[in-house]
Amino acid sequence: MKNLNNFWVVLSHTYISKVKRKQFITSTVGTLIFILLMANIVPIIEFFVSLGDDDTKTVVVVDETNQLGELFVDTFQTMHEDTPIKLGEHDEEGLKEQVLNDEIKGYVLLQLDERGIPQATYKAKNLSEFGTQEELNSTLQQVKMVYVAQQMNLSGEQLLLLNEPASFDQEALEEGSKTQEELSQARGLVYILLFVIYFAVILYANMIATEVATEKASRVMEILISSVSPVTQMFAKIIGVGLVGLTQMIIWLGIGYFALQKNVEKMTGGFFSVFGFENASISTIIYAIVFFLLGFFLYATLAALLGSLVSRIEDVAQIISPMTWLIIIGFLLAMFGLYTPEATFITVTSYIPFFTPMIMFMRVGVLNLPVWEPLLGIAVLIVSIILLGNFAAKVYKGGVLMYGASSSLKDIKTALQLGKRNNS
C-alpha cells in the first residue's frame, strides 16, 4: 500500500515537527507547572496561612455577667482548640492598648441584655479575619442555648433533645438514580472534564487549521499534494495532531495523577469533595475519553476544511470563528445543563453532532441514562465524522489549490468546484 506509506510519512512528520517545536515544550511545561501547583494547592495554602498566622495570639474574654465567662471559654476551647482564649480583667483601656500593640488578637465583652439573654461584642484591631469571629459567634450561640435552658430548668436530656438536629433525608424514586451526594460528585467531575474537552478541542482544532494554512501560505502545499493525495494528507495530519494532543494529555494527566495521589488525603475533605475525586466513576472517565476523541475528530475535520480555504495565517482566526462559536455554544449548553440535565432542550441538543461531545457526555455523567442513549450519541458522532470527513476531503482537495485574498465560507463552493472530478 503505497498510500499507507505516505500516510505514515505525513503523520510522523506532523507529530515529530510539532513535538520538537519550542512552543510545544513551553506550553507542556507551563501547563504542567500549573497542574502541579493546583495539585499542591492545599499544602501551599497552608504554608501561606501559617506565614501570617495569628493563632498564637490570644483572644481575651471579659466577663461582665460574672457567671458565663468560664462556660464561654470552655465551650470555645472544646470547639476550636487552635485559637488560644482566656478570661481577662475588666480593663478595657488596657486591653485596647494590648490589641493595638499586637499583644492579643482581640477581646470579647460578654454581657446580658435587658431580657437576660447573653450577648457579646468582639473588638479587634480590624475585622478582616473572619474565622475567629465565626468561632466566637458559634460559641456564643451555644452558650446562650445552655444558659437559657438552665433558666428554664430543663434537664440535660431535654437540652440534648433540643440540640439534636432533625434528620432530613432524600431519596430518588427512580431505580438506579444517583443520590444527591453522588450527583454533586458526578457534577464536579463532569464539570472538570467538560473544561478539558472544551479547551483541548479548541486548542488542537486550531492547531490543525493553522498547520494547513501555514502549508498553504508557505506554498509548500502544491508540492505536497503532487506527492500525497490531499485526503491522505488531511487525515494523516488530523491523526498526527491528535497524537500530539494525546501526548500532551498523557504527560499532564499522568504527572497530575501522581501529584494528586500524594495530596489526595488533603483534598478529599471539605471544598474538594464537591469535585468527587474520592470515587471518580470509571465509566465517566471512559466516556470522557471517548467523547473527547470523537469531538476532536469532528472538529479537527471541520478545522482542516476551513484551514484549507485561507491562504494567509492571519485569516485563520476569522475563518474558524464559526467553529469556535459551535464549541462555545456546546460548552455553555453543557454547563447550563449540568444543573437542569433533564430539560428537553438539553436532551434534544445532545443529539446535535457538534454539541454531542459535550452535552451527551454531561448527561451520561450526571444522569442515569439507559446505555442506548450515549451509544446513539456516539453513533451520531461517528456518522457525522464520516460524512464531514468526506465533504472536507472534497473541499480540501480544491481549497488547497486556491490562492486568493478572500477568506469567506463562500469559498467552499469554489473549492468544491476546483476539486471535483467532473464538473462539466
Next chain:
Amino acid sequence: MALKLEHVTKRFGKFTAVDDLSLEIPEHEIFGFLGRNGAGKTTTFRMILGILDPNEGEISWDGKKIDYSTSPEIGYLPEERGLYPKLTVKEQIVYLARLRKMNKKDALKELDNWLERFKIPEYKTKRVEELSKGNQQKIQFIASVIHKPKLLILDEPFSGLDPVNVELLKTAVIDLKNAGTSIVFSSHQMGHVEELCNYLCIMHHGKTVVNGSLREIKRSFGKKNLMIHADFDLDFLQEFPGVTKAQKTAAGMHLQITGEDVAEAILQQIASRGMIRKFELEEPSLNDIFIEKVGEELE
C-alpha cells in the same frame, strides 16, 4: 516513456482554462511551454501531475494514467515557490523525498551532492527562512529533483534568479536531460526556451497555437528576418513585394520577408544603388513567431 495529452479540456465554471489540448512530449528531451499569464500552462501542469482532473481527455505517462502511484517518478517545481520556513534544509528535503518514496539515507547522500554542486553545503542545517531568495530557489529545485524523477516538470524555473544562478540551474537542467530525464518547463523568456528546448508549444487562451520541434516550427513559419545597413535611402523597401514588416533602424532597416527568394530579389535591387555595409538573412526568432501567432508581445 512519452508523455501524452489527448484532447484535454479543463473548465472552471464557465471559464475554459485548457481547451482540447493534444500534445506528445518526447522522452529524454526538454519540452518548453510558452505562453502569457493565464494561457493555461500551470493548469496543464497540474493536470499532468494529477492534482487536477481534466473534464475531458486523457493524460498518460508511459502508457499509464498518472496518479499518486506514479508520483515517485515525477518531480515538480511549482511556479508558486514554497518550502516550510521553519524547517531546516535537511529536514524538508528528507521529508519531501520520503513522500516520493526515497529512503532517508539516499536522500541525504543526494542532498549533499546537490548542495556541493550549487556551492552551498553550509546551508544544510539552516532554516529555510534564513536563506536568501536565490538560495531558497536552489533548495526548491533540489526538492524537485532529489528523488531522481524520470519526468521533471519545472514551472518558471528561472524567474527571480540572477544571471549567475540562471546559468547554474540551466547547466543542471541540461545535465539531467543528458542523464535521461524528460523535462517539461514553462517560461516567459524566449531566450531560455530557444536555448534549452528542442521541442516546444505556444499556448494561448488554453489552446496550442504552435507545437513541434524548434527547427520544424521555425522552418514552417516561412518568414525570415533580413537586416540591411546601407549608405542610401531604403524606404522604398517597405513597399517591396514579399516584405511583411519593415522597421527603420539607425543604420538601415530591419525587414521581415516571406522567404529567401525575396531576399535575393532585394539584393539585386539594392546592389547597384551604393555601398551596402550589412546584408544578413536570419532565421525568425521565437519572439517573432510568438508575436505573429499570439498577436501580442510576451511580457
